[in-house]
Amino acid sequence: MTVAITDRKLMMAPLARWSCRVALFSASLLAVGIVLHHFTSFPTPVAINLFLVCLAFSVLAALLGIVALAQIWQRGHGGAVTAAVGILLPLLVWAWPLTFVPAFLRLPAINDITTDVTNPPRFMALAKQRPGDANPIAYPGERFAKEQQAAYPDLRTFTSDRSAEETFEVVEEVVRKLKWRVVSSDAPAGGRAPKGGTLEATDQTLIIGFVDDIVVRVEGGPTQARVDVRSASRYGVGDLGQNAIRVRRFLTELYTRLDAGVPIAGRKRRPSAAALKRLKERDPQRAESRTTPGSARPDAQRGRGQKETQR
16 A cells, blocks of 8 residues: 555656646747747748747646646645646746736837827838838828827927938937948938938847837928937837837937037037038038148138238
8 A cells, every 4th residue: 555655656747747848848939939030030920920829838838737736736646846847937938928918008009100190201211121911111190190199299300400411410320329220321412402311220129029110300401400200010010119119219319419419619510421421422622621630720710820920
């Protein structure tokens, strides 16, 4: 009798072993899917289906683990640790998606955010790169505008007291700092027929790597510029606030850089390399005068130097 009881305790519950196996399989498959989607060209719809399958397997593993613990309690089988792993590992897998439940319940189900809801910036270069099964490239319309204004009233057109060309240079610096992948960059042009500038780029979410499309529009003249930005998800009905966070981060960084780059009174701001390059294309003589060390002195200093030479 004692030997039979001992053998029963040493025998592991079959469901405990299967619970652990299914849990390890689902967690491994989820990790591989995230790596493939984030760092390779793994299709997003396939990745989404793979994630759903992994979550379903994790639920199955937890249920098997619970049944195994019940059998261990009633019949005295072994494998309590194995069954516990089969339960705890799925809980860890589900812990990260569950953190987005408050945002899902609180935020509107929109995936296209812009600072100008009446005339949002348009995607041109990225319109050719969007997959056929992605969300439509055109702005959804009035419903998105109303829900955005109710949820994110602070996202508005940014106004700069600098020229459109100088503001566009700062926009390019901000995009580089945020590490967006620039697809196209068309600087504004002045003259008789002024033209606004646009910059299109893409960005990925931190963990899974969902691709979002971004376009920045800069319009204005020599003394003032308006900056509008739009961020749209390629897939999904809602973005859980990710596009609004991205737009807000961009506007904050743009304001910080423009505020820190205010020139000192009486001192001209040194043009950047991009500005000099565009200036050379339009006016080579003027660009040469800016790059020559002695040519940038004011006329008053030049006249003073001539008088000292004569003395």
